[in-house]
Amino acid sequence: MEQPYLLLTPGPLTxxxxxxxxxxxxWCTWDSxxxxxxxxxxxxxxxxxxxxxxxxxxVLIQGSGTFGVEAVIGTAVPGDGKLLIxxxxxxxxxxxxxxxxxxxxxxxxxxxxxELPGADQLDAVLKQDNLITHVAFVHCETTTGILNxxxxxxxxxxxxxxxxxxxxxxxxxxxxxxxxxxxxxxxVSSANKCIQGVPGFSFVIxxxxxxxxxxxxxxxxxxxxxxxxxxxxxDAGKWRFTSPTHVVRAFYQALLELEEEGGVEQRCARxxxxxxxxxxxxxxxxxxxxxxxxxxxxxxxxxxxxxxxSFTFEAFxxxxxxxxFVIYPGKLSKALVFRIGTIGDVHxxxxxxxxxxxxxxxxxxxxxx
Ligand SMILES: *Cc1c(COP(=O)(O)O)cnc(C)c1O
Numbered sequence: 001m002e003q004p005y006l007l008l009t010p011g012p013l014t015x016x017x018x019x020x021x022x023x024x025x026x027w028c029t030w031d032s033x034x035x036x037x038x039x040x041x042x043x044x045x046x047x048x049x050x051x052x053x054x055x056x057x058x059v060l061i062q063g064s065g066t067f068g069v070e071a072v073i074g075t076a077v078p079g080d081g082k083l084l085i086x087x088x089x090x091x092x093x094x095x096x097x098x099x100x101x102x103x104x105x106x107x108x109x110x111x112x113x114x115e116l117p118g119a120d121q122l123d124a125v126l127k128q129d130n131l132i133t134h135v136a137f138v139h140c141e142t143t144t145g146i147l148n149x150x151x152x153x154x155x156x157x158x159x160x161x162x163x164x165x166x167x168x169x170x171x172x173x174x175x176x177x178x179x180x181x182x183x184x185x186x187x188v189s190s191a192n193k194c195i196q197g198v199p200g201f202s203f204v205i206x207x208x209x210x211x212x213x214x215x216x217x218x219x220x221x222x223x224x225x226x227x228x229x230x231x232x233x234x235d236a237g238k239w240r241f242t243s244p245t246h247v248v249r250a251f252y253q254a255l256l257e258l259e260e261e262g263g264v265e266q267r268c269a270r271x272x273x274x275x276x277x278x279x280x281x282x283x284x285x286x287x288x289x290x291x292x293x294x295x296x297x298x299x300x301x302x303x304x305x306x307x308x309x310s311f312t313f314e315a316f317x318x319x320x321x322x323x324x325f326v327i328y329p330g331k332l333s334k335a336l337v338f339r340i341g342t343i344g345d346v347h348x349x350x351x352x353x354x355x356x357x358x359x360x361x362x363x364x365x366x367x368x369x
Contacts, residue, residue, distance in 0.1 A: 005321055006350055009328045010142050010170050011065075013193040013344030015254070017199065023252045027245040034245065035237030037252050041340040042232070044255050048195075048264060049172070049179040049187060049205045056180065057211065059229045060203045061200075062244060064094070065169045065190035066094065070201025072137065072186045073098050075225035076210065081133035082106065084125065085164075089143030090331050091167060095136050107132070108328060112333055113144045114291055119152040126160040127204040136165035137282070139177075143331045144290065145339070147297040151182060158183040163210060169193055169202075169234045170299050173258060174343060175268045176286055179356040185210045191247060194267065194299070194343055197254040199323070200247030261355045271298035274351050276344035281355030286326045286362050290337050299343050305336040306362060310369050313338050316361060323357040325350075 028033040038060065038219045045058040060069050083104055085095050088111035098104035108123065109118055126132060128203040135157045139150050150166065157164040165186045168177060169277045171186065174194030177186050189204040191197035200243060204225060211229055219226035222241065261267055275298040279289050282303060293298050303337065305311050311327055316338070320327055330337035342351065 005324045005326045005347060006085055006354075007326050007328060007344060008341045008354065010185065010341045010343065011190070013192065013196065014346055015196055015198055015250070016257060016345045019250050019253050019257065020312065022249050023198070023246040025249070026244075027249060028241055029245060030238060031189075032236075033233070033356050034248075034322050038232070038239070038243075038248060039247065040190065040247065041252055042237070044206060048255075048258075049177055050181065051171065051179040051205050055206055055207060055209070056142040057091055057208050057229060057233070058098055058203055058205050059211075059225055059232060060201050060243075060248075061223070061225070061228055062241065064199060065167075065193070065202045066187065066369075068188040068190060068204055069095060069169075070098050070166055070220070071218075071223040071225045071228070072101075072203075072206075073104065074102050074220050074223055075185060075214050075338065076163060076165065077104050077134050078217055080131075082131040084109070084122075084129070084132045086122065086135070086137035086148070087111065088117060088146065089138065089141035089150070091138045091141055091143060091169070093136075095167065095267075096134070102125035102262050105131070106365040113141070113334075114146065116149055116295060117153065121157045122153060123156045124157075126156065126162065128246070132162060132167060133354075134163040136167070137332055139166055140299055142170045143301055144297050144302045145293055145297050148179070154182045154184055161174065168244055170343075171297065173264060173267065174271055174299055175297075176264050181355075188359065191251045194271075195251065195254050195258060196344055197251035198247050200244035201251075216359040237333045268298065270347070271342055274298070274346060275301060275346055277348055277351045278340060278342055279354065282358060285355060285359035287358065290332075290335065300341045302332070302337045302339050305338070308365055308369060310365055316358075319361050320354070320357055323353075324353045325357065348369075
């Protein structure tokens with residue numbers, strides 16, 4: 001079946017037809033064929049994250065990515081703990097919102113959307129505030145596409161002996177992350193981002209020595225990461241409650257296709273080519289990237305509105321959709337921007353066609369004004 005448009009968004013994203021096709025079968029959740037798939041996914045995720053099986057476990061959780069983040073925050077931070085959050089965009093702020101709703105003591109270091117959280121400031125705050133037990137931040141802040149300094153931040157957190165929680169939703173599987181070597185305690189991502197599955201669950205690569213301490217801590221029944229882990233381990237791949245079977249099967253296929261592509265390095269290379277081509281051609285067409293290339297991720301790019309009073313996002317969006325591309329609105333309060341994702345089953349020819357369409361749109365607008 002022909003797709004009406006290509007999704008140039010940071011998830012859900014365009015998946016291959018082979019990933020969609022494996023969803024045409026129904027699975028029994030407690031049958032061993034299905035549970036074997038779940039177990040295989042869990043161990044493949046550990047391999048992807050370079051997280052040794054002796055130290056780490058991968059726990060899958062129903063729901064979108066936020067459910068996974070909420071499960072970690074709500075399960076990991078004890079009643080007398082304090083969470084420090086680094087926020088330079090909407091997803092960092094969402095972690096703060098989770099802590100607020102769950103009544104978890106927290107403190108947030110806020111940064112502008114084009115500003116990187118600094119390791120030195122984090123070090124100073126951890127020296128001064130002894131109550132902090134856990135630190136959470138976003139790796140690729142999808143609000144802008146900025147790539148936060150993962151290694152440097154985790155190193156400071158671990159130097160202080162604190163628990164490191166990383167929302168790597170839009171980066172995991174799209175760029176190598178050495179979870180074990182870095183010492184990350186919890187890394188969260190979801191099915192429908194760089195691994196290129198369909199939406200329906202999130203997963204957490206968790207340090208077992210931390211998670212084992214979390215029995216009875218969760219502030220929610222369904223988002224109890226510890227219990228979810230126990231059932232998945234003790235019943236060899238069984239989920240606590242009904243699992244998204246078709247989504248799980250599709251995710252397994254997506255993992256195989258990631259390996260076929262040559263693994264995370266090759267996928268990262270494709271996304272990087274996509275993103276660099278996008279910026280080059282969009283800038284030739286007259287659009288300016290909002291962030292400098294030095295802080296950019298290969299996953300999603302923020303562009304400023306062109307300097308033409310007749311330009312509106314809505315009309316531009318409708319034009320591109322007609323041409324077969326769906327792009328993303330901006331998420332910044334202080335700048336007029338839109339976003340284009342370069343992840344999913346999207347290739348350089350697609351990006352070139354998109355940029356041609358965008359260029360022709362601007363040319364027409366300029367002629368009319
Ligand atoms: C996509 C995403 C999430 C999760 O969003 P959901 O809508 O719950 O899937 C969280 N953090 C980041 C950085 C993301 O890109």
